[in-house]
Amino acid sequence: MHDTVDVRFIRRASSALCAASVVVLLGACAHPTPPDSIEPKSWVIENVAAKTTAELYADLIAPAVFERSGSKVIDGYTVESGNLRMPDKSMGSLITVRAKDGSLTAIIEVPGKQGILRVNADGKSIFTREKYPDSSVEDSVISTDNLLMAPSSSKTTADNEPRVIEVLAGFSRAYANVVVDPHAFSLAEMETVNLALRNSLVTNVSMKLAGIQIVEPNYLASKETLHQLLTIFSSGIDQYAPDVVAGFFNGEGSPAVGYGNMPGRTSVNAGSFVFRHEIGHNASGFHCSPSDPASGYGFGYNTSIMCGAWYGPYYSTPLVRDENGQPRGDALTADMARAFRENAMRLSTYTASPATNFRKTGSTITKITFGWDQSNDAVRYDVYRETPAQPQPQKIAETVSLTYTAADSSGRSMYFVKAINSAANESKPSNKASR
Ligand SMILES: [Zn+2]
CATH class of the missing domain: 3.40.390.10 (Collagenase (Catalytic Domain))
Incomplete structure (x- = not known):
């Protein structure tokens, strides 16, 4: 005892x-x-x-x-x-x-x-x-x-x-x-x-x-x-x-x-x-x-x-x-x-947590699909792309899902997402991925 x-x-x-x-x-x-x-x-x-x-x-x-x-x-x-x-x-x-x-x-x-x-x-x-x-x-x-x-x-x-x-x-x-x-x-x-x-x-x-x-x-x-x-x-x-x-x-x-x-x-x-x-x-x-x-x-x-x-x-x-x-x-x-x-x-909702583990999950000759792990407080994700010709990231889509398929055959673009919370605050970027 x-x-x-x-x-x-x-x-x-x-x-x-x-x-x-x-x-x-x-x-x-x-x-x-x-x-x-x-x-x-x-x-x-x-x-x-x-x-x-x-x-x-x-x-x-x-x-x-x-x-x-x-x-x-x-x-x-x-x-x-x-x-x-x-x-x-x-x-x-x-x-x-x-x-x-x-x-x-x-x-x-x-x-x-x-x-x-x-x-x-x-x-x-x-x-x-x-x-x-x-x-x-x-x-x-x-x-x-x-x-x-x-x-x-x-x-x-x-x-x-x-x-x-x-x-x-x-x-x-x-x-x-x-x-x-x-x-x-x-x-x-x-x-x-x-x-x-x-x-x-x-x-x-x-x-x-x-x-x-x-x-x-x-x-x-x-x-x-x-x-x-x-x-x-x-x-x-x-x-x-x-x-x-x-x-x-x-x-x-x-x-x-x-x-x-x-x-x-x-x-x-x-x-x-x-x-x-x-x-x-x-x-x-x-x-x-x-x-x-x-x-x-x-x-x-x-x-x-x-x-x-x-x-x-x-x-x-x-x-x-x-x-x-x-x-x-x-x-x-x-x-x-x-x-x-x-x-x-x-x-x-003071801050939105970023999505993590952003990654390529599949590709064809003309398309690339990405997936990511959810942010705790996201109500949607904004998808960004940066290309050699356009190194400033461009927002290309909004989605409520945890995957996104981009039409892209080049293999030279980088992608990432930002999480948006219910107060419309955006998170820091997730990590980036490409083809
Ligand atoms: Zn007190």
């Missing part, structure tokens, strides 16, 4: 009281900082590769019961997620991401204690308690990045089309070292949002990790970093064509644990419980509802991700009830689920 970890958690009673007193957007919420700086605890698990994920985290989630609602293999990692139901029926969450070598990154959210568990392939384990964003601190920044790369407009639509929001997770080297396996950590971060969206009945919107980039300089989780984010991670943006860019940095010395553009596509994050909050700001969401319907519906609610000292894996929605049978939101003042549905098209 593995050793148990003795971690004492101190409830943040003062924060909970503060949250209950309905905080307005910029309102200062004066409360003493709770003594939550619990040192990381470490221990060793023997024969780690033979242990199930349930055995690895059992001691940390007790007495909660894990209700698994997601399990997928992504990029070679096994990503599992679900709620943690406490004896009093209040709800926490658990995300586990396990690599092939047996190492584990888990985000554990048990009411009153939350943090990240890392187990390496040798069984060395460390649990670090982490903070929630404080909804009394203003961390939403009125967007400027829309100016740089905006979809045709910020008009909102809500439909049931599947919307996949592709995310670049950017790290400073220092923070990548802290999380040990930034790829696993990034997958876990995406899943914190996906779980909350599922719990909140936003079933057609999901986050997908497009790629990660690590930069050498260190940055604070600050507004200044937020404003520079698209520059800091420009090469990752170039490579992965993400819709949303999330920077992960050390929180030490930072003015807050995160900032998010509202509405927008960028956030800076320090810790495991920040991104699901900042993406809420990206989706045009505010903190706690001021209870005045004139302010709109895009607010959090008690114990939802945008509001409160203790969050739980929910965005506000009137359609889901809490452990006391009360709605987790209000249709007029606290419906972040609606905000996500209505902003999903914008959030998922």
